[in-house]
Amino acid sequence: xxITQGCFSFLPDLTDEQISRQVxxxxxxxxxxxxxxxxxxxxxxxFWEMWGLPMFDLRDAAGVMMxxxxxxxxxxxxxxxxxxxxxxxxxxxxxxxxxxxxxKEEPGFRLxxxxxxxxxxxxxxxxxxxxxxxxxxxx
Amino acid sequence: xxxxELMTASIPTSRRTQHEETxxxxxxxxxxxxxxxxxxxxxxxxxxxxxxxYAPKDTDIIALFRVTPQDGVDPVEASAAxxxxxxxxxxxxxxxxxxxxxxxxxAKCFRVDPVPNSPGQYFAYIAYDLxxxxxxxxxxxxxxxxxNVFGFKPLKALRLEDMRLPVAYVKTFQGPxxxxxxxxxxxxxxxxxxxxxxxxxxxxxxxxxxxxxxxxALKGGLDFTKDxxxxxxxxxxxxxxxxxxxxEAVNKAxxxxxxxxxxxxxVTAGTMEDMYERAEFAKxxxxxxxxxxxxxxxxAIQSMAKWARRNDMILHLxxxxxxxxxxxxxxGVSFRVIAKWMRLAGVDHIHAxxxxxxxxxxxxxxxxxxxxxREDYNPARLEHGVFFDQHxxxxxKLMPVASGGIHAGQMHQLLDHLGEDVILQFGGGTxxxxxxxxxxxxxxxxxxxxxxxxxxxxxxxLHEGPEILAKAAETCTPLxxxxxxxxxxxxxxxxxxxxxxxxxxxxxx
Numbered sequence: 001x002x003i004t005q006g007c008f009s010f011l012p013d014l015t016d017e018q019i020s021r022q023v024x025x026x027x028x029x030x031x032x033x034x035x036x037x038x039x040x041x042x043x044x045x046x047f048w049e050m051w052g053l054p055m056f057d058l059r060d061a062a063g064v065m066m067x068x069x070x071x072x073x074x075x076x077x078x079x080x081x082x083x084x085x086x087x088x089x090x091x092x093x094x095x096x097x098x099x100x101x102x103x104k105e106e107p108g109f110r111l112x113x114x115x116x117x118x119x120x121x122x123x124x125x126x127x128x129x130x131x132x133x134x135x136x137x138x139x
Numbered sequence: 140x141x142x143x144e145l146m147t148a149s150i151p152t153s154r155r156t157q158h159e160e161t162x163x164x165x166x167x168x169x170x171x172x173x174x175x176x177x178x179x180x181x182x183x184x185x186x187x188x189x190x191x192x193y194a195p196k197d198t199d200i201i202a203l204f205r206v207t208p209q210d211g212v213d214p215v216e217a218s219a220a221x222x223x224x225x226x227x228x229x230x231x232x233x234x235x236x237x238x239x240x241x242x243x244x245x246a247k248c249f250r251v252d253p254v255p256n257s258p259g260q261y262f263a264y265i266a267y268d269l270x271x272x273x274x275x276x277x278x279x280x281x282x283x284x285x286x287n288v289f290g291f292k293p294l295k296a297l298r299l300e301d302m303r304l305p306v307a308y309v310k311t312f313q314g315p316x317x318x319x320x321x322x323x324x325x326x327x328x329x330x331x332x333x334x335x336x337x338x339x340x341x342x343x344x345x346x347x348x349x350x351x352x353x354x355x356a357l358k359g360g361l362d363f364t365k366d367x368x369x370x371x372x373x374x375x376x377x378x379x380x381x382x383x384x385x386x387e388a389v390n391k392a393x394x395x396x397x398x399x400x401x402x403x404x405x406v407t408a409g410t411m412e413d414m415y416e417r418a419e420f421a422k423x424x425x426x427x428x429x430x431x432x433x434x435x436x437x438x439a440i441q442s443m444a445k446w447a448r449r450n451d452m453i454l455h456l457x458x459x460x461x462x463x464x465x466x467x468x469x470x471g472v473s474f475r476v477i478a479k480w481m482r483l484a485g486v487d488h489i490h491a492x493x494x495x496x497x498x499x500x501x502x503x504x505x506x507x508x509x510x511x512x513r514e515d516y517n518p519a520r521l522e523h524g525v526f527f528d529q530h531x532x533x534x535x536k537l538m539p540v541a542s543g544g545i546h547a548g549q550m551h552q553l554l555d556h557l558g559e560d561v562i563l564q565f566g567g568g569t570x571x572x573x574x575x576x577x578x579x580x581x582x583x584x585x586x587x588x589x590x591x592x593x594x595x596x597x598x599x600x601l602h603e604g605p606e607i608l609a610k611a612a613e614t615c616t617p618l619x620x621x622x623x624x625x626x627x628x629x630x631x632x633x634x635x636x637x638x639x640x641x642x643x644x645x646x647x648x
Contacts, residue, residue, distance in 0.1 A: 001395065002399065003396070003397035003398075004360065004398050005327060005589065006373045007329065007330040007331050007400050007591060008588050008591075008592060009588075010360055010584045010585045010588050011585065011588050011589060011592065011611070012614055015327070018592070018596075020424045021597075022592070022595050025595040025596070025597070034343075041397055042397075043393060043397050043398055043399050044399070045325065045616075046324075046327070055483075055600045078163030078435060083329075084330075088267075088605060089515075089533075090319060090320075090515050090533065090536070092320070093320050093323065093326070093329075094323070094329045095329055095330060096329055096595075097327075097329045097330060098330070098341065107393070107395065108395070109394040109395075109397060110391075110394070111390060111394035118381070118465050119379075120423070121383075121386075121387065122423065123386070123390035123425065125390070125393055129610055135270070
């Protein structure tokens, strides 16, 4: 399966040139871009690990691309996403987020159904990858 | 915003033309002292409801009415009557006024202008003291402003065009239960419009069949599906059946995509007790969102907004019924006023027009509605039908929803007209796809992502739109099919409601 979180997951994987143009857009809006990675892509896992801090005061996308490549060297078989933070009043949140790296195989999620009173069902989504310990999930 | 903007209502002066410079706004005719309270009938303009010298206070609520007096009725008297009948007046002088601080409580019409290019119509600006209104109550606000005057015999027609709500009053309302920022954080979706679809056919599907449509659409790539306004609990589908099957669909699609999904479960019902019961069940099942219809009434809407805030629920409002009073230019209540009231009342989503789809919506007027929903400060923009500066005092932003007759081939126009913080709902444009519902959803999602990518890259996406879509369709057969099927579908009809003022190009200095 292919996880479709983030802004561009329905398009073919972005090339580095395309990623760089999106980063440049973010920087031009005055947003700080953060690199985040995880091997637990559960849809409610908000807090992916941070690769350093959000890059404040950056003007050129090349800086982000350099860090991204460093991150890929270490976590090349994990999910990596870029998130852009807007500090302006009324937003103060993420304004753009998209996946820039995926593991070779994406095993996806199991849906557990726990049948309870009446016809109710309690649902639990769990990542097949997360069955294994952190750091050893994608081989 | 300059600090003094809050202090006075911004009443634009630039629009006065020579033709309009009448002596209409000249002087007060108010009778004072003992003579004011002589028994009998007195003209409203003499009773203190016409005060052309009055400078509205920063705490006043200001209403702008479009007044169409009956033939032979003085427009100033008609406007004063509107002020009177929407505040303290009755048809005759009453001595009991003298037991009160009557001058404070009288609404004051302070300006009357002829409407450009509309003979017989006048814009009346009326100021109301804050003490005339109960805190945090749309029911009270609306009962005061539109409660009594719309059937007044000396008027042919009356329309409430816009309102300036002082910060002092705005702060007494909860506002959107969730708001755009938190909704995006909860849904984990940033940087693009959200996508939805209304389940079709509107009526007749069993719970199980209904859930099928929800599953297919969500799995195909939509973020939300939606009950229609009249899907409540009918013989063909009891509400509990719908909720149970829909949540199976949502969870299954979530696991299949790794994305958060939602379906607006319509909890509209005959009583508040029934609505609370349905909302509680939606919560118990883990839904992220519920839905109500405008026809449940302002108080019920505010109650559900408070419930939604307490229960971490996004609250979708379908504006069912609004066109009965918002659509005609001369009579009723403009939708921009309804949008303001709903932002105060506390809903998170509101249908606000598509411009290009099948339902009424002139681009400039629609832009005005969207600004009212999404901005923290609205400067007066007559060309968008926004008459007053409005400060929202950090009240949450309200997500506009574009729904009705839109399809993937219009993606560039939709993004251009409506921006990024909007929910695009393709009902027929998803479910009617020749390759099935999932394909329809995928077509919309691919079209959207391709357009956002292009916009962010700095491309002239509005003009290159068709090209961008064609390119994206090369690697997406469903999009190719969607573009083919709906390529010629447009809805070009004349709008029945549009701004009265158009910007005049000026010579650059």
